Amino acid sequence: MTAVLQILFDALSLGSLYALGALGIALIFGVMRLVNFAHGDYISFSIFALLWPTTAATTILFLGQVPPAVLIPFVILIGAGVSVLSEILVFRRLRDANPATLMIASFALGFVIKNLLLMLYSSRPKSLSILPGLAQQVEIGGARIPLLQVVTVAATIVILIALTAFLKRTRFGLEMRAAAQDFTMARMLGVRANRVILLAFAISGMLAGAIGLAIVVQTGTADINMGLSVMLVAFIATVIGGLGSLYGAVVAGFLIGGASVLMQVILPLDARPFRDAFVYALVIVVLLWRPQGLFAPRTAKQRV
């Protein structure tokens, strides 16, 4: 029983990161039909904003020094900021470009952000300790669970509930859902394209900031490639969930998280290093079975 609980929290906390990442990508895809490959670099950016820029091996906390009540909103705002800036400076100018051009632009933007960070901080991973209180363990049903996992899962649940309420209960949320289905029709009803898209980028960036924070607390290091590995899985989750389906992205994120952790447990020891190969094989099977994804929207239209 305690082992099961431990596995469950491992799966849920890993799945949380994937789900929030996939959600960030799906939100942008919904209104822009853009798969934003720079999303992982928003995560890196949020993480490195905690550090004072230096290429030396030493780590000097920058924003990381402030108390949690300030730190957490700050990281989230940094994520939102870089995401919103990229819309205003890059994507807005390419609004009428075809999807391939947009995608390439997002690649390029990702490279620019990454290299900017490399210039400022070098490629050396840096160790840092943020919110050290979360390292302790708590006892749940007899199992000893890292407090960080509990907090990650709880925070994800809160984020998902808040986002659902925003989408379902507010006018902006309604406009966003309408725009994701048929942007042109929404605009013909007076929905302001720029505002909806900016809002989607802001929320997506906030999610990136939250992921960055969770990763850095968990690993205790700032590594330029950290955002990337989470995002790779998150991209896959958005496709498995059905591109354009927010619900699907979240479910698929948790499913992949669950599958990874489960593989780690049930695979024979010799096969464990190849866990990811098994997970991706599973992904291929799912896509062969349902190429449109598990929860493909019935009526997603091309953006015009």
Add this chain to the structure above:
Amino acid sequence: MTLLAVEGLSVRYGQLTALRDASLMLDEGETLFVTGPNGAGKSTLMKAIAGVVRPAAGCIRLGGRDITGEAPETIARLGFSMVPEGRQVFGELTVDENLRLGAGMRGDRAGAARDLESVFESFPMLKERRDGAAGLLSGGQQQMLVIARALMTRPRLVAIDEPSLGLAPLVIDQVYELLLRLRAERRLTLLVVEQSSTRATMTGGRMMLLRSGRVVLEGDARELNASGAVERAYFGYSDAEEPA
């Protein structure tokens, strides 16, 4: 007073010129039918006015203001409400949400709420299904919904592209009954696109006919029909070469 004035409008899709030098005038309270065969450029004309496609040449004025090249949301906010071809309900939103979206750009919440109630009064069927997905409505119900949604914006001008497309004759009658009733109640200015001139003749009023992107005929719908001019223009015979 002239509400809508289109002058010398041309639209190209790459090499193809879908609309050539089209002009039209619409007075407040008036109804104009735009007819013509499939591919004539009717929808292109509507989309150009709505700001969805950019014209290559020409000028569009709404209520005296030049709206050529403006964004669709700007044009909508100036009072042009478009019901595009194929209905375009937001299938995954509820009926209620579809309607509220139409009222979204209005400042007056109270007025919007009142309008919503009056829509539900006129369409008990929509009220019954207000919390259901709009995509589950029948074709005729969806057509009613998009018209009601267009009216929720409190428009100065409603443009409807082929409201009868894909509907059973009886349902088409209901849709037109509704349109004409609303026109009478609210003194709506209407721009209606249909392939055939049948409805224009039944309803009466002004009509223009597009063919291959050009305006080939304009005038009183009944007179044009009675003279046989519509039939000739529709099939592309000039007055000189009658069909054998």
